[in-house]
Amino acid sequence: MAHPVALAGVLALLSVILAIHNWHKTSERVPLWWDLQAHPWLFVPRWFGLLFLPVLTFLIPYLVYLVSLQDNNVQSAGEESKRSVDRLILFPAFFIFTVQNFVILPAAESKTHNFDANFFVAVVALWLLWLGHVVQSLEPNSLFGLITPWTSDSSNFTYTQQIGGKILEVSAVILLIAAWFVPIGWPLLVVLLVFFLGPFVVIWGLSYGYTTSSSGADQPLLNN
Structure with missing residues (x-):
């Protein structure tokens, strides 16, 4: 498995590329929060709404990785356990990437801005x-x-x-x-x-x- 922080960086970059590619399809203000019926009620500037999560896609795994270096038990574990730790470090990036590009971005492009x-x-x-x-x-x-x-x-x-x-x-x-x-x-x-x-x-x-x-x-x- 490649380094989890490197993979998180790739996902973050891909999210930024997709956000820029679809920039013209969204309005100046995009939804950031929705009510229980999935209707938008909080809007933010487009640059923040489309780029905030891509930043977290990289930042969260990077910070978790830095913390993992401080745990001797993590560093001295067997290979299978280390692979599991790498997956846990990387998974926030996959989760945020999926939400950003399959939930947030479609909602920003939609006329109703409803949340899936x-x-x-x-x-x-x-x-x-x-x-x-x-x-x-x-x-x-x-x-x-x-x-x-x-x-x-x-x-x-x-x-x-x-x-x-x-x-x-x-x-x-x-x-x-x-x-x-x-x-x-x-x-x-x-x-x-x-x-x-x-x-x-x-x-x-x-x-x-x-x-x-x-x-x-x-x-x-x-x-x-």
Whole structure:
């Protein structure tokens, strides 16, 4: 896999190129936020609305990468775990790139400026599915994965990533299906909150339950 920051830079540059290419198709002010019915209610200058997310496409992975260099556990992990970390560093770029070019840009070009809420929720579901798959390959660390107050114990960390990853995968599949059938508005928002935030609440509970059970191991992570 190429360096995640380099790939993030490529995606950011591509987003800028697409924004410039479609510049003439948008109005002087473009939508940045929408109401529950996916109608725009907050507009910003075109340069900000079309270029803000491309900047984040590169900036967020770059900052996360810099932070990852400070964790000895990340740097000394096996190759499979390092590949998973690289994917976690890069994934915000993929997510923002997709939202920018398949949700924000089409809305900016549309006469109604409506937000494609169903597609956005489907993208969130795919992100959740991908996250659930990747975290299962992580070795203990304090930065990446499903981190709870109890995953400083290496055994708890491994358990949390394994069981938590599977929970995220199941929740993501349900959310992905629901994204295309649940009406836009409060119903879609409630479904998004339940199947996006709900799994993390369950994972915290399971992580806590594991560390208080007799099966919890006492193997703290290495000091950074």
